[in-house]
Amino acid sequence: MIIDAKNISWVRADHTVLKHVDWQVHKGEHWSLVGLNGSGKTTLLKMVNGYIWPTSGTLSVLNRPFGTCDLRELRKKIGWVSTALVDKFRADERPETIVLSGKFASIGLYDQVSSNEREKAHELLQKLGCASFAGRAFGLLSQGEKQRVLIARALMAEPELLILDEPCNGLDLFAREHLLALVAQLAASEDAPTMIFVTHHVDELLPCFDHTLLLKAGAVFQSGAASDVMTPETMSEFYDYRVSVQQQNGRLAVSLRA
Numbered sequence: 001m002i003i004d005a006k007n008i009s010w011v012r013a014d015h016t017v018l019k020h021v022d023w024q025v026h027k028g029e030h031w032s033l034v035g036l037n038g039s040g041k042t043t044l045l046k047m048v049n050g051y052i053w054p055t056s057g058t059l060s061v062l063n064r065p066f067g068t069c070d071l072r073e074l075r076k077k078i079g080w081v082s083t084a085l086v087d088k089f090r091a092d093e094r095p096e097t098i099v100l101s102g103k104f105a106s107i108g109l110y111d112q113v114s115s116n117e118r119e120k121a122h123e124l125l126q127k128l129g130c131a132s133f134a135g136r137a138f139g140l141l142s143q144g145e146k147q148r149v150l151i152a153r154a155l156m157a158e159p160e161l162l163i164l165d166e167p168c169n170g171l172d173l174f175a176r177e178h179l180l181a182l183v184a185q186l187a188a189s190e191d192a193p194t195m196i197f198v199t200h201h202v203d204e205l206l207p208c209f210d211h212t213l214l215l216k217a218g219a220v221f222q223s224g225a226a227s228d229v230m231t232p233e234t235m236s237e238f239y240d241y242r243v244s245v246q247q248q249n250g251r252l253a254v255s256l257r258a
């Protein structure tokens with residue numbers, strides 16, 4: 001089991017941020033995590049990564065129950081790509097160095113790397129469509145190019161779980177579609193990690209994200225097979241607003257109804 005959360009809550013002062021969350025992610029599934037601002041997505045993911053601890057309930061990630069496992073070791077098996085990471089790297093760093101640093105989960109490269117590792121970093125840069133700018137300084141790259149480098153970095157550690165945290169933030173239509181095409185390719189590859197795609201925008205969800213968790217005000221609103229969850233009825237209730245949900249080339253389009 002990739003994630004096994006049973007009845008987890010997270011309470012801060014008088015505020016219950018996560019409320020009795022149950023979430024089971026099995027190997028071979030790819031999940032989308034959908035919620036409006038402040039619904040608790042980041043808090044839940046911080047917990048999955050072992051940065052915060054449930055106030056109550058039990059959590060096991062990659063078959064390692066919290067409380068009995070070494071969280072630093074666990075984190076090496078989880079790739080977390082978010083725009084918050086982008087600012088952590090030096091502007092003059094080369095994409096190759098950034099990708100190699102993924103091997104050591106470090107910001108900056110302080111360890112010796114083997115020629116095999118260097119080769120692997122190159123392969124990943126190729127795979128993520130970064131070859132044409134691999135020699136350019138990171139600070140000069142576009143937002144979309146940076147995101148692709150960071151996905152390659154996350155893959156360098158061969159994670160079992162890859163979290164793509166609002167990866168299309170700040171991307172124009174073309175950069176977004178390019179990134180999504182690469183994610184689809186990654187999902188189709190034999191050695192793909194289990195992926196979690198976090199977004200506010202349902203239209204970004206690729207068909208490979210076959211399961212969905214809807215989070216609302218810190219609680220699971222609904223979860224399960226995407227085709228069961230993403231219905232006009234459920235989504236209207238979720239948003240407290242009448243919406244229509246249409247299929248377009250395997251993707252969903254949600255629009256407000258009058």
Ligand SMILES: Nc1ncnc2c1ncn2[C@@H]1O[C@H](COP(=O)(O)OP(=O)(O)OP(=O)(O)O)[C@@H](O)[C@H]1O
Nearest residue numbers: 012015017035036037038039040041042043044200
């Ligand atoms: N350390 C904390 N102490 C108290 N409240 C917190 C803490 N961290 C987060 N919260 C609150 O918990 C709620 C959920 O926050 P969270 O960042 O998890 O939401 P989110 O779904 O990721 O939002 P967004 O889409 O805007 O990133 C918010 O109301 C936030 O203010």
